[in-house]
Amino acid sequence: MVWSEQVVVRAGVRLVCRDWGGSGPPVVLLHGLAGHAGEWDALARRLHSRYRVVAVDQRGHGASERHPRDVSRAAYVADVIAVADRLALRRPVLVGQSLGGHTALLTAAAHPGRVRALVLVEAGPGEPAPDRPAAIGRWLDSWPVPFPSRAAAAAFLGGGAVGAGWAAGLEEREDGWWPRFDRDVMVGSLAENARRSFRHEWEQIECPALVVLAQSSFVPGPEVDDMLRRRPATTAMSIPGTGHDLHLERPEVLHSLLAGFLEGLA
Structure with a gap:
């Protein structure tokens, strides 16, 4: 294991990080909803020779506090700043996928002097979607837990590298393999995104930004066009043959x- 575990406690909430070390400029990696820090292992291995890399199990996820009372967007943002402060990560580059990208976006907007650059992987300001939390809840309810094995979980969760990545976040109990998150915490974490867009926050970002999208992207084309119209200096790229x-x-x-x-x- 190349990384070491770091624990940051903010407002009574325990946050667990994979610290890959490195003496270069800091990079903080933020996973998506229902994900875990280990999703970034393959990328972190490639980065840590030149950068100080830290992947965070965000509140409600992985090895971090499973039942935080506050799952607001502001709480997720404050956690990122706390991790940066406690681990002495001065002006990190924030890299986030999906909801982790949204957290990175809001952090860069709220703390412009604290973020060197922003990388959004399959993420954007979003549009109001009142039915999204319920849809995520139904999807999580469809998981046939406990899974009899990690391999069975990987097959159910899409197979290949994607299924293996999701399955790596499960924990083994006496009766099988279970998610390391609470279903209602996941649904609650989407409440604000369901109500409104965060286009205004996107416009407030002052640092360089890279947007990386899948060929079969979850971010609608009109939203990407709007992002580039509001911040023309943004670099956007798409990776062929990929999904979310x-x-x-x-x-x-x-x-x-x-x-x-x-x-x-610079």
């Missing part, structure tokens, strides 16, 4: 794009 979990499908391609972006930062 492109960081699991093609970590080597994501690393290549990310490395080029990081090397170009």
